[in-house]
Amino acid sequence: MIRLEPRQQHSQAMIYLSPIIAIILTLISGLVIFSLFGKNPVTALYTFFVMPLTTVYSLTELLVKATPLILIGVGLSIGFRANVWNIGAEGQLTLGAIFGGGLAIWFHDSESIFLLPAMIIFGAVGGMLYGAIPAFLRTRYGVNEILTSLMLTYVATLLLSFLVTGPWRDPGGYNFPESRTFSEAGMMPIILEESRLHFGSILALFAVIGGWVLMGKSLIGFQLKVVGLAPSAAKHVGFIENKLIWFSLLVGGGLAGIAGVSEVAGPIGQLLPSVSPGYGFTAIIVAFLGRLHPVGVVFAGLVMALTYIGGETAQIEIGTPAAVTGLFQGILLFFLLASDVLTSYRVRFGKPQAARGGAS
Amino acid sequence: MQSENNTQSARVEKPLLSLQGITKAFPGTLANDNVGFDIGHGEIHALLGENGAGKSTLVKIIYGVLKADAGEVIWDGQAMTVAGPAAARQRGIGMVFQHFSLFEAMTVQENIGLAVTDEKDRKILRQSIIDVSHGYGLPLDPDRHVHTMSVGERQRIEIVRCLLANPKLLILDEPTSVLTPQEVARLFETLNKLSSEGCAILYISHKLHEVQELCEHATILRGGKVVGECNPKVETPRSMAELMIGDKLTPPERNKPDLSGAPTRLEVSNLSLPSDNPFGVDLDKVSFAVKGGEILGVAGIAGSGQVELMAALAGETVIADNDDCVRIDGNAVAAHGPGKRRHLGAVFVPEERNGHGAVPAMTLADNAFLTGFRRMNLIKNGLIQTEPTEAFANDIIQSFDVRTTGPAAEAGSLSGGNLQKFIVGREVRQEPGVMAINQPTWGVDAGAAAAIHQQLIDLSGRGAAVLVISQDLDEIFAVCDHICVMAEGHLSDVRPIGDVSVEEIGILMGGLHDQAASPATSQAEA
Known part of the structure; x- marks a missing residue:
């Protein structure tokens, strides 16, 4: 029989080492998987994980992909600290894209410099409103936010689909299910010539700094941590759990909404039936890989962005299927959770009550 | 080693149970280190020791819940390997745990019947x-539902369940923590009767008066080792306590305060609070007042409403429609949360340390901040002030002799006594005007308990009103000026400590359950 036995002392170093171990194990699994595909594993891994880092353009592409992941990851890590399991960031991102993008479509001939700031605010509000639904249901009726936030994701996707095939369809778009393209004033400014790197990355940077100060230095960050670790202690000193649930879902939803705007007003430039390759779900992995710390989220966001870019590069260069990206993300999460379990528990073989020989 | 044990056991002809060289290690600790002693037939044997001394581990080894790494358990002259509690019961070992395993929604008979497998026994069970x-x-009505019974009556079910199996050895783990003094006396009669019929009893306790009254032999454990054996009848509680802690014991010093003219700082009037838990306790018109400089003790057996009272005092439970029923320095606060109460200078220490009074996974600095940030001004411009917070934590650690590596240590890494010293110190250091503390020294070693008692006494000496809720009467008599008793959500009148006897307190502790059963109640009240 195999048992898990709680460790008396948790290694502090392992908390930070376990993401690295997980990445190494993922790479080793990659070798095996590519061999099974009949590809040269070394070439394949090189194409997947190294080639994207060799040119300036692909490095900027990495940042473009990492931007929404970091924005959402920071927001989610705040809520996860308080045991608020918002896994519907994908839906909140979609609502952010609808709200911000809707504004851009409405004012499609505007040249106002206020259009983009207004779109960002609208996007944030859209995400927050969508986060408010699970918050209300949880605090008022005790409905589990995992279920509501996840299910609302599909509602959001269908809403976007309805809008771009119906009312918001581009009049001059030959009936393709997509909106008009946004005007110049409704687009994120490019911050590096000859690349797609846009202003959204600056927003992500602000989110990281803001998240860091919030969680490390502010009273509300402290309250979130206490509620997550010891709800009774939080109650004892008067930290109100419902307030913190609202806060978590509004911040998480708001940042996901901004990520949505930053995508449609950045690399995409219009509303499409699908505006995200699952950034909202991948950001859950990002939050945990980054140890629920805003700075860790930056590194984790870059790693996960690499799986997107690497997947595309590998498709083109060596003809692997597109699903490889999701495969690697899943393997990485699996190894991360496994090494976290082994950080808190040790594996024992044999019967629970069996005496251990050679006790100290 | 072997021969030593054999000569020792010559005292009793052939011991019923003989432990030899029992050793058991857990990750990080050696819970039992070469423990050996004998229990004779019909002997009432006490196992003494502070929390963490290894008593529970040893008993679990005897009862077969755990297996020793080394050493032998010899039962009636034969080495035995107990395969589990069922096998232990079959050999004639019964155990009453500190925490009962009863189904509240079932009757006495149904609960006992769960353990009876033999169809023949089942028929005559009732x-x-x-x-x-x-x-x-230990009178029991087989048809009563457990949730209608007092804790003392529930313990009877557990004992009767053991007795039905005709045990040769009965193990009792801290049996009196849930009993009134009268119930304790009744239990001791039962145990003496069992002993005279040849059933040995292993009695685990840290209440030394009781051990002295009941037991003729005691083994004292400290740090997993046997540090002494004695006859409690010829020792004093103090000498046994010093053996337990391995150090001299300084009892707290208390000068009787002059309370005339002192202002009332904590006032509770007609506090009624229905419990939201079907098996919880409703508070019913609780009233009392504590003056500055006074220490009021609230006695009562476990589960009489102390937790509910503490929650209502600390503001965890808010009474929205009756703001006046709790007043701190004259300010009505019952409809307000913990923040306002702490702002007004009241501090609270709940019974449970881990996860309620402190966050085990956070550092001591964070835990100091947890309740101290308002009164110690640890927030500036909305940001946590790291250095003053660490200084505050350090100050607590230094002033209250908390044994730890420093403010960066996790609260969960501290022993129970040290963490309690830290929590009490954290509140006392805020120089509160009102302090309410539930079970100040529960599971705390005697040395730390004495230090905590002294802190409470000193705090009241500086003009604070202190409320001590405790199930330990010795503690209340040692530190309090006045005493009242909580039973089933009711609070008795407040009496000066000098004016009441333990017997009177015991009758009050029994509440309604006892009044029905014992005629002594009406006599005492007449």
Whole structure:
């Protein structure tokens, strides 16, 4: 029989080492998987994980992909600290894209410099409103936010689909299910010539700094941590759990909404039936890989962005299927959770009550 | 080693149970280190020791819940390997745990029946319960539902369940923490009767008066080792306590304060609070007042409403429609949360340290901040002030002799006594005007308990009103000026400590359950 036995002392170093171990194990699994595909594993891994880092353009592409992941990851890590399991960031991102993008479509001939700031605010509000639904249901009726936030994701996707095939369809778009393209004033400014790197990355940077100060230095960050670790202690000193649930879902939803705007007003430039390759779900992995710390989220966001870019590069260069990206993300999460379990528990073989020989 | 044990056991002809060189290690600790002693037939043997001394581990080894790494358990002259509690019961070992395993929604008979596998025994179960329970002075009605019974009555079910199996050895783990003094006396009669019939009893406790009264032999454990054996009848509680802690014990010093003219700082009037838990306790018109400089003790057996009272005082439970029923320095606060109460200078220490009074996974600095940030001004411009917070934590650690590596240590890494010293120190250091503390020294070693008592006394000496809720009467008599008793959500009148006897307190502790059963109540009240 195999048992898990709680460790008396948790290694502090392992908390930070376990993401690295997980990445190494993922790479080793990659070798095996590519061999099974009949590809040269070394070439394949090189194409997947190294080639994207060799040119300036692909490095900027990495940042473009990492931007929404970091924005959402920071927001989610705040809520996860308080045991608020918002896994519907994908839906909140979609609502952010609808709200911000809707504004851009409405004012499609505007040249106002206020259009983009207004779109960002609208996007944030859209995400927050969508986060408010699970918050209300949880605090008022005790409905589990995992279920509501996840299910609302599909509602959001269908809403976007309805809008771009119906009312918001581009009049001059030959009936393709997509909106008009946004005007110049409704687009994120490019911050590096000859690349797609846009202003959204600056927003992500602000989110990281803001998240860091919030969680490390502010009273509300402290309250979130206490509620997550010891709800009774939080109650004892008067930290109100419902307030913190609202806060978590509004911040998480708001940042996901901004990520949505930053995508449609950045690399995409219009509303499409699908505006995200699952950034909202991948950001859950990002939050945990980054140890629920805003700075860790930056590194984790870059790693996960690499799986997107690497997947595309590998498709083109060596003809692997597109699903490889999701495969690697899943393997990485699996190894991360496994090494976290082994950080808190040790594996024992044999019967629970069996005496251990050679006790100290 | 072997021969030593054998000569020792010559004292009793052939011991019923002989432990030899029992060693058991857990990750990080050696819970039992070469423990050996004997229990004779019909002997009442006390196992003494502070929390963490290894008593529970040892008992679990005897009862077969755990297996020793080394050493032998010799039962009736034969080495035995107990395969589990069921096998232990079959050999004649019964155990009453500190925490009962009863189903509240089922009757006495149904609960006892769960453990009976033999169909023949099942048929006569009802009569057996009545016979055994009355025969040993533990009357039980087989048809009563457990949730209607007091904690003391529930303990009877556990004991009767053991007695039905005709045990040769009965192990009792801290049995009196849930009993009134009268119930304790009744239990001791039962135990003496069992002993005279040849059933040995292993009695685990840290209440030394009781051990002295009941037991003729005691083994004292400290740090997993046997540090002494004694006859409690010829020792004093103090000498046994010093053996337990391995150090001299300084009892707290208390000068009787002059309370005339002192202002009332904490006032509770007609506090009624229905419990939201079907098996919880409703508070019913609780009223009392504590003056500055006074220490009021609230006695009562476990589960009489102390937790509910503490929650209502600390503001965890808010009474929205009756703001006046709790007043701090004259300010009505019952409809307000913990923040306002702490702002007004009241501090609170709940019974449970881990996860309620402190966050085990956070550092001591964070835990100091947890309740101290308002009164110690640890927030500036909305940001946590790291250095003053660490200084505050350091100050607590230094002033209250908390044994730890420093403010960066996780609260969960501290022993129970040290963490309690830190929590009490954290509140006392805020120089509160009102302090309410539930079970100040529960599971705390005697040395730390004395230090905590002294802190409470000193705090009241500086003009604070202190409320001590405790199930330990010795503690209340040692530190308090006045005493009242909580029973089933009711609070008795407040009496000066010098004016009441332990017997009177005991009658009050029994509440309604006892009044029905014992005629002594009406006599005492007449």
